[in-house]
Amino acid sequence: MEAGLLFKIILVVAMFAVSLLVAMYSTFLERKVSAWMQNRKGPNRAGPLGLLQPLxxxxxxxxxxxxxxxxxxxxLFIIGPCVAMTTALMAGALIPWGGDIELWGRTFTLQVADLNIGVLYIFGITSLGVYGIMIGGWASNNKYSLMGAIRASAQMISYEIAMGLAIIALIMSTGTMSLKEIADQQDAGLANFVYQPLGFLIFLIxxxxxxNRAPFDMPESxxxxxxGYHTEYSSMKLGLFLFAEYINMFISSAVIVTFYFGxxxxxxxxxxNEALGLSTTMATALGTGIMFLKVFFFIFFFMWIRWTLPRFRYDQLMRLGWKSLIPLAILNILVTGVVMWMNGKIN
Amino acid sequence: MTHYVFYFLSFLAILSGLMVVFSKNPIHSVLYLVITFFAIAGHYILLNAQFLAVVHIVVYAGAIMVLFLYVLMLLNLNVSAEPVKKTWVKVAGVISGGMLLLTLVATFGKAETQPLIQKDATIGVTANLGKILFNEFALPFEISSVLLLGAMVGAIMLSKKEVNK
Structure with missing residues (x-):
């Protein structure tokens, strides 16, 4: 078999394992962070420091x-959690996890696929994520589940618009839709966060x-x-729904880091790298490690917000999405255009 | 290889398209329609039109079908709630549908098919598509966007409650 293809397959399996591992320990971290913020001890019985709790x-x-x-x-009741899990894992294929590494005298890139429509692909997968919740919620034949599913769909559609508009401003300033190129543009200069502060804020919200994280966890409140949508679920099907949420959190942290934080x-x-005298492979390993640190910071940030802010009311959620974020995002596009025009990037 | 993918996608598209019509449950119909859209997006990728494929998924599978599902779930339609049509409506439907089929067969049965030749294989790539849309076809593009804007404003006006008259 061709070495490049073999490497890609190894990378896919590694991606899968790392996503699951990070999601597993995110559940542990969530309980520890909430305990820390509420001045409790949290899970500490299984294994040293409670580290075996996820198992x-x-x-x-x-x-x-x-x-x-x-x-x-x-x-449909069985398909629901499967769809939720599949869509959660799909987006990871496009995240560039590092630069080039040299193995067996050949150069490989730590990214499964570099599509020229990368940003749109991520956006598309995000918009499909709601199907698992909707199918599962409806198939449960329970009014609470149905309410959860309906809330989830309305919420996702509303916030997708603002998210798409924030991404448009980012594409305008970077001039590419490939995730790797977006990451590489931030290597020497400042991170995109500096050029797109408003876009970053909108994207984060x-x-x-x-x-469906607090303060916007209306579908399951x-x-x-x-x-909410998983009222009728039990056993590992419930586990898949909960797990998919943590994988989504990991992947979206990685997307935020790639888009706005280099x-x-x-x-x-x-x-x-020069001062330490690192080879290409070691420099990539250092970069990947630093990326994971950034990703873990954002995972922590998601938890921090969850245990700090109370849940929004549903009408407040809709008002924020349609009447604040969308106009702000359009304004952001206009400002980006004007600034680019003044700098002579577009004529 | 590409042939097999084409036949598989076509089979999937036609099968799930038929299932959209024959499903008793409206929710199932919508889900089959989503599968149809995915199969068609696969066809776009085979034609090297990645942008179109992804936008097709984002707009149709990601937004419009979610809205369909939303409305169906909100109304909570089921088989027993479906209104039974009158006999003359059914007869009229069969006759008009049959006439449409006859016309289509008569028109396309005689037509000669020509193999499609793509002048530029990379036309579907985002950058090329953008350049063509905003240079060569700028006016039609802008007109259609104004049309969409008009439809949006119209929908808001229709759904707005009349406050003071």
Missing amino acids: ADGVKMFMKEEIIPNVSNKA CAFAEL ESELIG GYHFPFQNEI
Whole structure:
């Protein structure tokens, strides 16, 4: 088999494993962060410092009795969590995790696929994420689940618009839709965050809404809808829904880092690599490590917000999306255009 | 290889297209329609039109079909709630549909097919498509966007409650 193809397959499997591992420990981190913010101890019984807690949770999920409601649509009830998990894992294929590495005398890139429509692909996958929730919620044949599904769809469609408009401003200033090129443009100069502060803010808020994370976790809001779309789910099907949310959080943190914070690049990287005398492979490893640090910061940020802010009311959520974020995003496009015109980038 | 992918996608598109019509449950129809859209997006990729494929998925599968599902779930239609049509409506439907089929067969049965030759294989790539849309076809492009804007404003006006008259 061709070495390039073999490397891609290894990379895909590694991506899959890392996504699952990060998602697994995100559940642990979430409980630890919430405990820390509420002055509790959090899970500390399974293993040293409670580090085996995710494994214990997984075993618990698998051992639970699986209940499929008699009146529900069985096929769709099973397809729902599968769709949620699949769409969550699909977006990872386009994230550039690092630069080039040299193996067996050949050069490989730490990215599964570099499409020239990368940004749009990510956007498309995000918009498909709602199907798992909608199918699962509807097939449960439960009013609470249905309410959760309906809320999820309306929320996602509303926030997709603002997110797309924020991305348009980013594409205007970078001039490319390939994720690798966007990351590489930020290697020497400033990160996109400096050029697109408003776009970043809009994108971040929309990411919260698209992930159904607090303060926008209306689809599952346990205090009014029991559990929202996953009320009727039990055992590992519930686990898949919850797990998909954490994978989505990991991938969107990686997307935010790539779009606005330089991806695997870091300030003074050329000087640092030269001073340490790193080879290409080692420099890439350092860059990938730094990217993961940035990603973990954003995962922590998502949790920080969740345990700080109370949930929005549904009408407040809609008002914020349609009446604040969309006009702001359009304004951002206009300002970006004017600034680019003044700098002579467009004529 | 490409042939097999083409036949598979065509089979999928036609099968799920038929299932859209024959499904009793409207929710199932919508989900089959989503599969049809994916198959058609696959065809676009085979034609090297990646931009069109992705936009097709974002707009149709990602937005319009989600809205369809939203409305269907909100109304919570099921088989028993579906209104039964009168006999003369059914007869009229069969006759007009049959006439349309006859016309189509008569028109396209005689037509000679010509193999499609792409002048430029990279026309579907985003950058090339953008340049052509904004240079050669700027006016039609702008007119259609104004048309869409008009439809949007119209929809808002229709859904607005009359406050003071």
